[in-house]
Amino acid sequence: MNGTAAQEAILCGVMDRWKSAVDAHEPEQIASCFAEDAIFQGLHPYSVGRRGVAEYYDSQPLGLTADYQVLETRQLAEGVLLGYLGVDFSFTDRPTIRVTLSVVLRRVADQWYIAHYQVSKLG
Numbered sequence: 001m002n003g004t005a006a007q008e009a010i011l012c013g014v015m016d017r018w019k020s021a022v023d024a025h026e027p028e029q030i031a032s033c034f035a036e037d038a039i040f041q042g043l044h045p046y047s048v049g050r051r052g053v054a055e056y057y058d059s060q061p062l063g064l065t066a067d068y069q070v071l072e073t074r075q076l077a078e079g080v081l082l083g084y085l086g087v088d089f090s091f092t093d094r095p096t097i098r099v100t101l102s103v104v105l106r107r108v109a110d111q112w113y114i115a116h117y118q119v120s121k122l123g
Contacts, residue, residue, distance in 0.1 A: 014103075025064065099122075102120075
């Protein structure tokens with residue numbers, strides 16, 4: 001893994017909040033992890049802003065959970081961090097979906113938010 005322990009700690013702090021809200025099916029809490037103007041690309045058409053994030057996760061089935069592993073981190077600029085993760089989305093009634101996830105985090109004041117979220121389903 002490339003990146004620093006500090007970069008990974010920042011990324012995990014944000015992604016742990018995201019995961020906790022996904023696992024609890026709390027769309028508004030999930031959206032609060034994102035910047036106001038975040039670009040969001042799940043496995044459906046993209047959206048911009050927290051409302052689209054909340055709507056996307058509200059449409060997901062109850063029982064959806066997410067487990068992630070940090071693969072890479074990079075500091076792109078002061079207050080901007082790239083994360084590349086492997087994520088398993090598990091369901092109660094169908095097979096797990098394994099994806100890769102790229103996020104760009106942006107620091108606003110003392111808080112980090114997801115500014116860009118891009119899921120890829122490989123093979």
